Amino acid sequence: QKEVEQNSGPLSVPEGAIASLNCTYSDRGSQSFFWYRQYSGKSPELIMFIYSNGDKEDGRFTAQLNKASQYVSLLIRDSQPSDSATYLCAVNGGSYIPTFGRGTSLIVHP
Amino acid sequence: KAGVTQTPRYLIKTRGQQVTLSCSPISGHRSVSWYQQTPGQGLQFLFEYFSETQRNKGNFPGRFSGRQFSNSRSEMNVSTLELGDSALYLCASSLWGALDNEQFFGPGTRLTVL
Numbered sequence: 001q002k003e004v005e006q007n008s009g010p011l012s013v014p015e016g017a018i019a020s021l022n023c024t025y026s027d028r029g030s031q032s033f034f035w036y037r038q039y040s041g042k043s044p045e046l047i048m049f050i051y052s053n054g055d056k057e058d059g060r061f062t063a064q065l066n067k068a069s070q071y072v073s074l075l076i077r078d079s080q081p082s083d084s085a086t087y088l089c090a091v092n093g094g095s096y097i098p099t100f101g102r103g104t105s106l107i108v109h110p
Numbered sequence: 111k112a113g114v115t116q117t118p119r120y121l122i123k124t125r126g127q128q129v130t131l132s133c134s135p136i137s138g139h140r141s142v143s144w145y146q147q148t149p150g151q152g153l154q155f156l157f158e159y160f161s162e163t164q165r166n167k168g169n170f171p172g173r174f175s176g177r178q179f180s181n182s183r184s185e186m187n188v189s190t191l192e193l194g195d196s197a198l199y200l201c202a203s204s205l206w207g208a209l210d211n212e213q214f215f216g217p218g219t220r221l222t223v224l
Contacts, residue, residue: 031209043216044153044200045215049212088153090153096166098155100145100154103152
């Protein structure tokens, strides 16, 4: 079974710090990788997607992909209390079925 | 632009009953995907419809079915409800597909099976 693993957390960081969220996946045929943010009681919203090895930056967010090591990470610079949420990693496996990790809870404290 | 809408937002059913959930995608979006979210299993893919055809299907029993209409609106049906079907059911729409570009999720339908 294809799996996507995330540390459930919570990951607690002070305001202004860098939050680093990690995700590993088992399917080497995976093609695309997504990070979603989900606030409590709300539906997920896409933060970033990445297809190629390396880094992709969008504002305070950077996604990093390493296909050889089968991990994808999300860095949040200058973390704000409003970033406190659960972050879901999603992977498009070779079977074309999106597989989600169970999410990492992030807490940014003032 | 209106977002993804789902109806109803909350539903309470008893074991053995069946239920139909509805999802209206963003205008112009042809792909609708359905997900089940539970605290224990997280977010799990049910199936995806594109232009009225089921394109992909996750690992769920045949009690879970769906369809898509010509206006891209989609329905999901669960027959013979079990207690374990209690979950948040989310639909998401996208232009071309769940795995090709951004998906926009609806607010979800909270199903409770008693």
